[in-house]
Amino acid sequence: MDQIFFILQSVVGEAIAPATAGVAIAVIGLNIHFGYTGLLNIGQAGFMLLGAYGMAISITKGLPMVIAVLIGLLLALIFATILGAPTLKLRGDYLAIVTISAAEIIRYVGRLASLEGFTGGAQGIPGSQYSGPFRNLSFFGSGSWTLSPFNYETLGGSTAVRLLGLLVTIALITVTVLFVRRTKLAGVATRSPMADGLVITGLVVLSLLAVLFTFPQTLTRTGVDGWWVRGVAWTVVLICSLLVLLLVRSPWGRLLRGVREDEEAMRSLGKNVFAVKMQALIIGGMFGALGGMVYVLASTVQADALARQITFFAYTALLLGGAATIFGPVLGTVIFFGARILVREASRIYVPDSIIADNKTDVFSLMVVGVALMLLVVYRPQGILGDKRELRFHV
Amino acid sequence: MSDVSTAQGLADPAARKALMAEVERVPGAAKPDPILKVDKIVRRFGGVTAVDVEHLEVQRGIITALIGPNGAGKTTFFNLITGFDKPSSAGQGAAWTFQGKSLNRTAASSVAKAGMVRTFQLTKSLNRMTVIENMLLGAQGQTGERLALSMFRPTWRSQEREVNEKALGLLERFKLLEKKDDYAGSLSGGQRKLLEMARALMTDPTMIMLDEPMAGVNPALTQSLLGHVQSLRDEGMTVLFVEHDMHVVRHISDWVVVMAEGRVVAEGPADTVMSDPAVVDAYLGAHHDTDLGDDALLEDGVIAGLEEEEKQRNEEAGA
Numbered sequence: 001m002d003q004i005f006f007i008l009q010s011v012v013g014e015a016i017a018p019a020t021a022g023v024a025i026a027v028i029g030l031n032i033h034f035g036y037t038g039l040l041n042i043g044q045a046g047f048m049l050l051g052a053y054g055m056a057i058s059i060t061k062g063l064p065m066v067i068a069v070l071i072g073l074l075l076a077l078i079f080a081t082i083l084g085a086p087t088l089k090l091r092g093d094y095l096a097i098v099t100i101s102a103a104e105i106i107r108y109v110g111r112l113a114s115l116e117g118f119t120g121g122a123q124g125i126p127g128s129q130y131s132g133p134f135r136n137l138s139f140f141g142s143g144s145w146t147l148s149p150f151n152y153e154t155l156g157g158s159t160a161v162r163l164l165g166l167l168v169t170i171a172l173i174t175v176t177v178l179f180v181r182r183t184k185l186a187g188v189a190t191r192s193p194m195a196d197g198l199v200i201t202g203l204v205v206l207s208l209l210a211v212l213f214t215f216p217q218t219l220t221r222t223g224v225d226g227w228w229v230r231g232v233a234w235t236v237v238l239i240c241s242l243l244v245l246l247l248v249r250s251p252w253g254r255l256l257r258g259v260r261e262d263e264e265a266m267r268s269l270g271k272n273v274f275a276v277k278m279q280a281l282i283i284g285g286m287f288g289a290l291g292g293m294v295y296v297l298a299s300t301v302q303a304d305a306l307a308r309q310i311t312f313f314a315y316t317a318l319l320l321g322g323a324a325t326i327f328g329p330v331l332g333t334v335i336f337f338g339a340r341i342l343v344r345e346a347s348r349i350y351v352p353d354s355i356i357a358d359n360k361t362d363v364f365s366l367m368v369v370g371v372a373l374m375l376l377v378v379y380r381p382q383g384i385l386g387d388k389r390e391l392r393f394h395v
Numbered sequence: 396m397s398d399v400s401t402a403q404g405l406a407d408p409a410a411r412k413a414l415m416a417e418v419e420r421v422p423g424a425a426k427p428d429p430i431l432k433v434d435k436i437v438r439r440f441g442g443v444t445a446v447d448v449e450h451l452e453v454q455r456g457i458i459t460a461l462i463g464p465n466g467a468g469k470t471t472f473f474n475l476i477t478g479f480d481k482p483s484s485a486g487q488g489a490a491w492t493f494q495g496k497s498l499n500r501t502a503a504s505s506v507a508k509a510g511m512v513r514t515f516q517l518t519k520s521l522n523r524m525t526v527i528e529n530m531l532l533g534a535q536g537q538t539g540e541r542l543a544l545s546m547f548r549p550t551w552r553s554q555e556r557e558v559n560e561k562a563l564g565l566l567e568r569f570k571l572l573e574k575k576d577d578y579a580g581s582l583s584g585g586q587r588k589l590l591e592m593a594r595a596l597m598t599d600p601t602m603i604m605l606d607e608p609m610a611g612v613n614p615a616l617t618q619s620l621l622g623h624v625q626s627l628r629d630e631g632m633t634v635l636f637v638e639h640d641m642h643v644v645r646h647i648s649d650w651v652v653v654m655a656e657g658r659v660v661a662e663g664p665a666d667t668v669m670s671d672p673a674v675v676d677a678y679l680g681a682h683h684d685t686d687l688g689d690d691a692l693l694e695d696g697v698i699a700g701l702e703e704e705e706k707q708r709n710e711e712a713g714a
Contacts (some may be wrong), residue, residue, distance in 0.1 A: 123669030246546040251531070251539030251555065258521050258532050264479065265519035269533050270598060271540075279542050389578060390523045 001159055005215070007345040008166075013213040015334045018225070021233035022048070022295025023337070025313045027321075027329035028240045029287025034315075035323035036248055037280040038260030040096040043083075044288045045310040046103025049303060050075045051289025052296040057118050059130040065137065069293060076289035079106075080282040081368040088277045095281075103311065110303035116289075119270060124302030127224060131297060140221040148225070151216035165214035172210050176203040184387065225298040233294045237330055240287060245326050249284070256280055257324070268346030284356040316373050324390075330357060331384060336369065343368045405456040411649045412664075415454065418650075419662035423450035430455035430602055430633050431476070431511070433434035433491040438471055438657075443466065445471045446482075447657040453602075458634040460644045460665070464652035464678045469637045470516055472654070473606055477513045478503035481668040494601065508535065510601035514608065518587040522580030522656075526571055529579050529590055530562035533597025562597060568623065569593045570616075585612040589620070596627075603627065605636035609643055621647050641679065643652070645669065653678065 014020065026048050033039040054072030059065065083102055087095045109296045110119045119125065152162040170252035183196045212311020220226035247253055253275045263273045292306060299305070314338065347356050356364050382388050405411050418424050429452035430615045446468040453459050461469050463685040474480035478501050482489040491498055493511050501509070521529050537558065538544055539551030566572045574582065579590060588608060591602040595603055608624070610618050617640075625647055628634055638644050644651060644665060651668040653661040661668050668674055 250545035251537045252542055253543035254528055255540055257524055261521035262519045267503035268513050270504050270535055270619055272504050
């Protein structure tokens with residue numbers, strides 16, 4: 001039992017990590033590209049790396065935090081414009097080729113020994129050189145803190161209480177899922193979308209509290225990898241999700257989906273398809289850069305940490321959560337990273353060393369996740385939050 | 396200008412007849428008030444010349460039908476003048492003007508903005524969007540489509556409401572109202588044709604170009620569609636359409652342009668054009684008025700008669 005709790009404890013820890021939040025923001029951007037506009041960007045990691053470099057280098061050169069973040073975003077804007085200008089008039093595949101190679105170019109340039117003064121070469125820029133100004137902004141105080149303060153230990157800390165907490169958590173999550181599915185099935189016919197939204201929000205908050213009751217996390221308040229980083233990271237995730245909500249529910253969001261469905265039809269209706277695609281590429285890329293900045297806040301800016309695989313993780317998370325949904329990217333990322341740790345720790349603890357050595361469990365977890373993705377695409381291609389009706393007429 | 400008065404007067408069939416009566420019945424004839432003028436437009440695909448139109452004018456405020464055999468270049472011609480394709484003769488005298496404005500270098504989206512909107516032979520409905528969303532996309536000049544303002548709902552809420560009302564009105568007219576929240580991909584082929592036409596009308600065009608609007612639509616619906624097209628004309632819109640159903644063409648068109656092998660081979664009112672021997676040979680066939688479902692055709696006497704007639708025609712052609 002203790003082992004199971006230990007595994008789940010680390011799963012929850014990974015799910016709320018700043019790196020998870022960073023990838024979630026990048027996936028939100030990718031959702032604008034791929035989910036809403038149908039742009040096949042296979043270089044989201046390049047946007048992340050550019051944002052991270054932009055912010056970190058600016059801070060190490062003595063610029064204030066705000067300016068540094070703006071520089072990171074500006075770099076993404078320029079990068080997106082350069083990539084989009086020649087390719088967005090062509091068929092979608094060309095953008096895919098250009099983005100994946102451009103992301104690799106950024107990574108190799110970052111590793112260049114001759115640029116060591118800026119990018120730190122292959123070693124990268126250690127967090128201590130740029131995360132100082134960020135931590136100075138903290139109003140969380142010092143010392144350590146446990147979330148949630150009300151947890152199974154305050155109720156005696158017995159295994160029975162913890163088990164009960166786990167059961168309540170599972171029950172709450174099940175109820176949430178069932179409720180969401182019911183409102184989804186009702187579709188447009190729901191009489192009060194507002195009330196449904198409130199109920200779902202309430203259920204999600206309750207589920208989170210139950211999770212943190214059973215698996216409380218103790219971290220420093222303002223440390224390198226503490227609550228301050230997490231608080232800021234997830235606040236940014238929330239703000240980004242709300243921004244996307246506002247954007248895609250507007251007539252502009254309608255343009256994006258129209259472009260995804262049929263560019264020629266959009267042209268015949270007098271819409272400037274190229275401009276719409278360019279705007280989408282830039283906005284999604286800037287979300288990617290922001291995600292990159294959040295990703296490196298608690299670690300280092302190292303080119304190989306934001307390589308191709310992060311782009312593929314991002315696609316997996318997007319398909320898992322549901323493309324072209326508002327909260328799918330966040331949910332997908334959290335589940336993706338949580339599931340990886342679950343498989344890794346479980347195989348480390350339960351599978352004998354003679355079958356899978358401890359240092360190979362990470363690779364094994366990626367294999368399992370890969371197989372899971374294949375099964376997902378075959379049996380539930382719309383993802384967790386997607387609308388199955390949309391798939392019936394996929395062309 | 397007399398534009399306005401003529402446009403309104405054209406709801407009267409006699410007025411349309413009188414207007415077009417003085418136009419010469421030759422390919423490329425000048426019209427009293429052309430809305431679209433096309434010159435020296437050529438499109439080659441490798442060695443095949445798909446379109447080679449020397450001169451063509453389309454009269455404002457009437458319904459013009461574009462007919463011709465398969466492969467005559469009708470759709471390519473549509474693509475060229477709406478900016479979806481570029482003529483091979485670009486820079487060598489290819490020129491076309493819409494309402495006096497040159498469109499030689501204009502992108503497809505700007506052509507639509509200028510007021511010339513087309514539909515497609517193979518309908519392009521936006522499948523994973525609802526019918527009403529398809530319609531709303533047609534509206535022009537939406538504030539909420541500007542990225543900077545899209546996040547601020549108050550800036551576009553009232554406009555959205557107006558556009559929505561207009562869309563609902565059009566959907567009702569095209570009998571799609573009860574489908575408004577269904578995905579466009581779930582509609583039947585005929586309903587998609589209707590949706591596409593309704594969506595094109597959302598743009599408030601001055602000229603609408605329909606590529607085979609009646610193909611795949613049931614007879615009752617064809618009737619009502621014809622009614623819609625005529626009422627568009629009566630409201631002052633110019634209609635240019637491609638159609639293979641000669642009954643439809645004869646019924647609603649005020650002027651017919653015949654294309655064959657990329658060229659305009661004949662022009663004139665429906666009845667004149669359809670009795671033109673060149674048109675009959677190239678396109679209609681000698682018995683285009685015969686009902687192929689008529690059982691009388693199966694009787695021996697009739698078939699023998701047709702054979703006889705065919706033989707005679709062959710002899711004439713040989714002589």
